Amino acid sequence: MAWLQLRIHTSRAQSGTVEAALLAAGAASVTFEDAADQPILEPALGETPLWEAVRITGLFDAAVDTRGAIDTAAAHCGGKLPRHTWELLEDKDWEREWMQHYHPIRCAGNLWICPSWTAPPDPGAVNLLLDPGLAFGTGTHPTTFLCLQWLAAQTLSGTTAVDYGCGSGILGIAALLLGAERVVGTDIDPQALAATHRNVARNGLAVDRFPVYTPAACPGLEADLVMANILAGPLMELAPTLTALTRPGGRLCLSGILATQAETVMAAYTRDFDFAPVQQRQEWVCLSAVKAAR
Known part of the structure; x- marks a missing residue:
């Protein structure tokens, strides 16, 4: 099965909104990554920190209506998505x-x-x-x-x-x-x-x-x-x-x-x-x- 990734570049302050938008658009999973080389090697106890600049990736079935997904996600972000791109993800046994x-x-x-x-x-x-x-x-x-x-x-x-x-x-x-x-x-x-x-x-x-x-x-x-x-x-x-x-x-x-x-x-x-x-x-x-x- 092939997949599409929607990658969105945003800030820590907007990360929760973008995550909710991707899930509302039908993403099977959402991943957060450091977008500015700001490593967090050990968070404080009980803390779940995020970077100042965040790249958030939503994973979608390759058959997704990309235009519809963008529109739905944008509606949850005040009408416009931050900088974003679609990428094809080859299907693999990722665990192995x-x-x-x-x-x-x-x-x-x-x-x-x-x-x-x-x-x-x-x-x-x-x-x-x-x-x-x-x-x-x-x-x-x-x-x-x-x-x-x-x-x-x-x-x-x-x-x-x-x-x-x-x-x-x-x-x-x-x-x-x-x-x-x-x-x-x-x-x-x-x-x-x-x-x-x-x-x-x-x-x-x-x-x-x-x-x-x-x-x-x-x-x-x-x-x-x-x-x-x-x-x-x-x-x-x-x-x-x-x-x-x-x-x-x-x-x-x-x-x-x-x-x-x-x-x-x-x-x-x-x-x-x-x-x-x-x-x-x-x-x-x-x-x-x-x-x-x-």
Whole structure:
């Protein structure tokens, strides 16, 4: 099935009106994009920010009456649409389109992240087979890559770990493949919990070695290793929870943090943890620490 896109350039103040106009005109979906290179890397808690200049795209069946759609949308915008264009969109399996661009990644000396549909380049290495589906975590983002590099440098034999905000399960599965005995995962997204289950099985691991829970159902424990690759705001809010999950002498790995946020995040944990030097990749950092003994 072919589709048409109606792209409209507008301002943040008018974005709600334009969205309603596109839906009234019959758009199957509406997408908001930055139109002026104004990145918002981490919104404040509870905030859904928009850029000053916004490009809003309505997706329509290719058989749509384009003139009629324009007239309907314009009527909802005071009689005239802002600058706009129609574009033809080729129909594809968009959920899988990215697969052709996702290749094996060497994260550390002997650790590779391999798409589940390709053969590992080094069969003798520790190869984590991954299909993230709709969950976060492929190893390509600097925050995940930094966490994997840190993990590969740890001694994990026989340890228990927590993967808080597990996403695709990539960090917890890497910990198991590198020697951890058991990982407990948690995520607020049901699709992430399902993706983790699938990836655990894909790597030939017993499901009971990586049980997953919503945060409210996560059992209390003191783990040897706690990992959380989320965002700075939630990491500061979760400081009491992640501290309680880490045993005295246990290790903590935090990421999803911009370099400018590192000091603020560490301040939420310094009463209980001793931090190692910050590791950075592009504008992102990974923080690692050891919990003080009682």
